[in-house]
Amino acid sequence: MTAPSARPSGPAPAAGSPSVGADPSLAVQTTGLTKAFGKQRAVADVDLAVPVGSVYGFLGPNGSGKTSTIRMLLGLTSATSGDIRVLGGSMPDRARDVLPRVGALVEGPAFYPFLSGRANLVRLDSGDRRAPASSRRARVAAALDRVGLGHAADKKAHAYSLGMKQRLGIANALLMPRDLLVLDEPSNGLDPQGTREVRSLVRSLADDGTTIFVSSHLLAEVEQMCTHIGVMSAGRLLTQGTLDDLRALGAHRVRVLTPDPDAAHDVLVRLGLRPEARDRHLQPPETATGSARVEAELTVEGLTPEAIVAALVADDVRVRGFEVAGASLEDRFVDLTGEGFDVAG
Numbered sequence: 257m258t259a260p261s262a263r264p265s266g267p268a269p270a271a272g273s274p275s276v277g278a279d280p281s282l283a284v285q286t287t288g289l290t291k292a293f294g295k296q297r298a299v300a301d302v303d304l305a306v307p308v309g310s311v312y313g314f315l316g317p318n319g320s321g322k323t324s325t326i327r328m329l330l331g332l333t334s335a336t337s338g339d340i341r342v343l344g345g346s347m348p349d350r351a352r353d354v355l356p357r358v359g360a361l362v363e364g365p366a367f368y369p370f371l372s373g374r375a376n377l378v379r380l381d382s383g384d385r386r387a388p389a390s391s392r393r394a395r396v397a398a399a400l401d402r403v404g405l406g407h408a409a410d411k412k413a414h415a416y417s418l419g420m421k422q423r424l425g426i427a428n429a430l431l432m433p434r435d436l437l438v439l440d441e442p443s444n445g446l447d448p449q450g451t452r453e454v455r456s457l458v459r460s461l462a463d464d465g466t467t468i469f470v471s472s473h474l475l476a477e478v479e480q481m482c483t484h485i486g487v488m489s490a491g492r493l494l495t496q497g498t499l500d501d502l503r504a505l506g507a508h509r510v511r512v513l514t515p516d517p518d519a520a521h522d523v524l525v526r527l528g529l530r531p532e533a534r535d536r537h538l539q540p541p542e543t544a545t546g547s548a549r550v551e552a553e554l555t556v557e558g559l560t561p562e563a564i565v566a567a568l569v570a571d572d573v574r575v576r577g578f579e580v581a582g583a584s585l586e587d588r589f590v591d592l593t594g595e596g597f598d599v600a601g
């Protein structure tokens with residue numbers, strides 16, 4: 257491998273020479289990324305597209321390939337096949353240009369147990385050739401404050417709780433300004449308060465313009481913290497996009513309150529919604545007007561709720577109530593993966 261040529265200081269341009277397919281709007285881009293362990297493909301043909309400035313939630317159940325993917329992105333392990341670009345640079349070839357601009361937390365960094373949190377960070381910071389020694393103490397103090405460890409800075413690391421260690425790991429990733437943060441399950445081992453703190457930390461870092469790639473097996477967490485999401489299952493990237501895109505794709509349940517349930521049912525069927533018996537509840541009239549509720553589960557691809565109401569009205573179905581319920585991401589993920597995600601923790 258040839259050493260990268262010297263470059264003037266200042267804002268770093270995309271590392272590596274541009275090659276076909278490199279997209280400057282993406283902070284992370286992979287094509288056909290695959291990692292095999294023996295016969296098992298832990299990561300299979302993954303095409304990630306992480307937009308610059310996004311908070312990208314890399315969601316998947318245990319063993320779905322999140323950490324393996326992250327380790328390849330960071331050059332910690334080699335890919336079996338596929339291409340990786342991080343901040344425009346091809347990995348691992350351009351690691352020396354790319355990695356200083358990337359802060360990472362992967363499966364708990366190793367700390368010296370008998371050094372304090374502060375002393376551990378000072379040590380790690382002094383291992384970074386770009387980090388000026390004169391500002392080291394201030395830099396370490398700021399990073400500790402940022403993750404809420406200021407009060408415990410002088411406690412020995414072995415006396416830290418798992419959550420505190422996790423936060424110390426994030427502080428380490430934050431010592432220097434970064435263009436990209438890669439956090440592998442940063443909330444692992446945190447209590448609800450710690451989880452909230454990590455969430456707000458991630459959001460405030462994103463507000464500063466850092467792109468954040470964060471893995472999680474917790475849907476609720478990703479939903480509250482991310483702008484984009486990629487869903488892994490058994491090594492495959494099932495879908496990715498903005499949270500809004502994914503919500504819009506999901507199966508929705510519509511409820512129509514009408515005194516004309518049979519006519520409503522016919523219209524829904526004609527629209528291709530096939531309300532099944534279990535989806536259709538004709539309740540006894542609640543009032544003298546005899547309204548009944550018709551429920552249907554539908555996939556709204558190419559069919560907006562407005563179009564459904566319009567079709568009902570055009571057929572003289574009297575619509576007394578119309579509700580689109582539960583465009584929930586959770587339903588969407590269960591559809592996609594055939595398995596549930598932890599939603600609470």
Ligand SMILES: Nc1ncnc2c1ncn2[C@@H]1O[C@H](COP(=O)(O)OP(=O)(O)OP(=O)(O)O)[C@@H](O)[C@H]1O
Pocket residue numbers: 293298316317318319320321322323324325473
């Ligand atoms: N070094 C390794 N040798 C063999 N198999 C491995 C190795 N690392 C990971 N695997 C396997 O690859 C698959 C994906 O593991 P990985 O750790 O990437 O999943 P994950 O999504 O990060 O899971 P978790 O949510 O539990 O952290 C698993 O089946 C795992 O057993």
Ligand SMILES: [Mg+2]
Pocket residue numbers: 322323324440441
């Ligand atoms: Mg993992």
